[in-house]
Amino acid sequence: MTTPTLAPASPPTLDDVLAAHERIRPHIHETPVLTSRFIDGAAGASLFFKCENLQKAGAFKARGASNAVFSLTEAQAARGVATHSSGNHGTCLSYAAGRRGIPCTVVMPRTAPQAKKDAVRGYGGRVVECEPSTTSREAVFAEVVAETGAEFVHPYNDPRVIAGQATCARELIAQVEGLDAVIAPIGGGGMVSGTCLTLSALAPGIRIYAAEPEQADDAHRSLKAGRIIADDAPVTVADGLKVPLKDLTWHFVSRHVTDILTVSEAEIVAAMQLIWKRLKIVMEPSSAVPLAAILRNPHVFAGQRVGVIITGGNVDLDKMPWQ
Amino acid sequence: MTTPTLAPASPPTLDDVLAAHERIRPHIHETPVLTSRFIDGAAGASLFFKCENLQKAGAFKARGASNAVFSLTEAQAARGVATHSSGNHGTCLSYAAGRRGIPCTVVMPRTAPQAKKDAVRGYGGRVVECEPSTTSREAVFAEVVAETGAEFVHPYNDPRVIAGQATCARELIAQVEGLDAVIAPIGGGGMVSGTCLTLSALAPGIRIYAAEPEQADDAHRSLKAGRIIADDAPVTVADGLKVPLKDLTWHFVSRHVTDILTVSEAEIVAAMQLIWKRLKIVMEPSSAVPLAAILRNPHVFAGQRVGVIITGGNVDLDKMPWQ
Structure with missing residues (x-):
């Protein structure tokens, strides 16, 4: 047996993102941005949902x-x-x-x-x-x-992967003008790192938030502690968010994320229902975590224009978490 | 008691559609068009789903x-x-x-x-x-x-309503080039009439199909008979499609629709599941009827580029028809 080939470990740059975007354009959708007046009313902010659940294979990945x-x-x-x-x-x-x-x-x-x-x-x-x-x-x-x-190809601790995920934020800032903040769920941190990479280079005035289940709050605790902390077998309905940060994603998260907000399981399920009902899209529990965080922390986003990444739509349609 | 005010009964024209589009633009979404390689493979055709479930208030209406x-x-x-x-x-x-x-x-x-x-x-x-x-x-x-x-304001037998619904097909032909056909579900015929109005004037080479539940096939039987036939209390999961044609919608349907295809209840539910799973959108059973008709009649659409109207997304999320 040999050791698996490891990707080079230096963080990707904006040039890598631009090259990635050209490279993958024939293979991905430029996903739409949806809005809901009703959800905006509930949030007290203008939310722009970037629908990566409508991405090829059903996820930003x-x-x-x-x-x-x-x-x-x-x-x-x-x-x-x-x-x-x-x-x-x-x-x-x-x-x-x-x-x-x-x-x-x-x-x-x-x-x-x-x-x-x-x-x-x-x-x-x-x-x-x-x-x-x-x-x-x-x-x-x-x-x-x-x-x-x-x-x-590691799920997130790979510069090629992070550069690819970074193309999502590049689309978003071209689709929506004048964003004050962007929020995405955080598990291993691939999407959040890509968002940090793009925004820090192209739109450094936009604040970046991550959102995480209370029951899998390793990234939140890592940011507070200033070093990577991993959870031991967390249990949450947001099953895409159980994995820990690694060195490359920690590099971006620790430098560019304003805050990591946590939410309860019940808040995740309620936000998921709200999105299904009002935005009429099928998405995973993990993708509801950012809206849950906005609804829990209205003072953070009041009156602002906020990009919200809906990360994926691969969910078991026979078992809704509210049933 | 007085008789309800009736709208003037002459059919709307392309000028009415163009005026309607300017009038309603601030109040509606230009809805996205979604595609799925998987569904295209199953259908043997290139399908372009016009997502009116993502419309304001959740429907083309x-x-x-x-x-x-x-x-x-x-x-x-x-x-x-x-x-x-x-x-x-x-x-x-x-x-x-x-x-x-x-x-x-x-x-x-x-x-x-x-x-x-x-x-x-x-x-x-x-x-x-x-x-x-x-x-x-x-x-x-x-x-x-x-x-x-x-x-x-009648739900469909009103020229102002038909002219409004006609703006959907106008968007669709601007979003997707080279369509061979468009298919929409038919109940009272408002959406189909609007589609006929727009396409007969702006893109007369595009064939227009309607799709209907076998268990509420009054429009199908009307087209065969050459006169409006109404069902007596039809029962179908596609509850938006139970109402009969009226004079204004019959005007358009009888002149411009190539065929009205019917499908079983099981075919509707299967097509609905396929759309939820692959397109990741929440839509009503009525909106699945056109895809069910395409899958049942592959010879009609083989190799073609087909616009498929997803009419609405207002569905009870606690009761999926496949559960």
Whole structure:
């Protein structure tokens, strides 16, 4: 067994974002921005919802995955890509690999939902199952890489991925003028880091907030402590937000995020219902966390123009969290 | 009691549509067009979903209602508007009246869902309840008009309403080039009539289809018979499509619609699930009828570019039809 190939660890720059945007444009949607007078009334602010749930493969992660896949040399591409993920990154990496016509392997616990496995396979990727433990995942993943020589694309701690996610904020500031703030949910910090990268370079006057479940508030505690703190197996309905920050995302979050606001599980579900009902979009619990944070902290956003990133729409339609 | 004021009965023209578009532009969204490679694969065609579920008040009927409300003279406006509707038209008329700051009364059976009554009131309109019978509705409605002098805005058999709905197809042909066909669900025929009006004048090469539940196939049978046939209390999950054609909508449908395709209840629910899952939008069962018709009749649309009108998004999120 060999160690998985690691991406270079220096943080991406604005030039990387601009190059990423050109590279991935044929493979992603410029997603629409939706508004609701009713929600604005409830929030006491003007909210502009950037709908990455309407992105290819149903999540913003199609941006970063596409940038990673289409950055590979021909020789690298021939060996394919691999990752471990039971969430949107696995699906989106499979999507991007399928667009380039190269192999993709996703290591996933055998206990992961069947729908997630089907989604990876639906775009042509291969699922390799491991036991639901870090030890098993790392061992199985190392085997996959040793066998295939595939390029490892980490879900967020990868400069190619962060540069790809950063294209979302670039679209948003072209679509909506005069934003005062942008808020996104934070798990590993890929979207928030990309937002920091773009806004700090192109629109440094826009404040950046992150939002997180109280029950998985590792990023909030990290920002207060000034160092990365990881949660031990957090439990939250916002299942996309359980993973910890890593060095590259900490680099951006620690420098550019004004505050990380936390919300309760009930607040997440209520905000999710409000968005489904008023914006008429299907989105994940994780994507409701920023609106929940705005509604809980009206003094922070009163009268302002706020971009709100709706990160993904891959949700089990047979089990609504309010039912 | 006096007879309700009737709108002039001559069919609207392209000039009416252009005037309507200027008039309502500040009050409506230019709704986005979404696509799905997966759904295209299933259909064997390129489908462009025009998302009127993302329209103000959650339905295309905000267009026609806004055009009617903002066409009124000051004297008429001062007396307000009235309609009978337990569906989107009542909500949308209340929305439009609220934008102009004039009274709106909606007569609705006392058995109508609480959510529909709340929606009318949420935009500032007044709900007057009647018994769930045509006799009671007509009597109560006549009383309302006698008391208030309000202008009657019919849900579809009104030239101002049809001209408003026609602005949707005008947006669509500006957003998507080279369409071969457009398909919309048909109930009373307001959206289909507006589509006929716009396309026959501006893009006569685009074929127009309507789609209807088998269990409420009055428009299909009307087109075959060459005269309006009304169903007697049809039962379908697509509850927006139960009403019959009237003279103004029959004028357009009989002249310009290529065919009216019918689908089963199970096909409607399956198409609805497919749209929720793949397009990540919340929409009504009625809005799924066109996709169901395309999937049932692949030979009609094979390889073509087809505009599909998603008419509305006001659905009870606690009761999915597939649960």
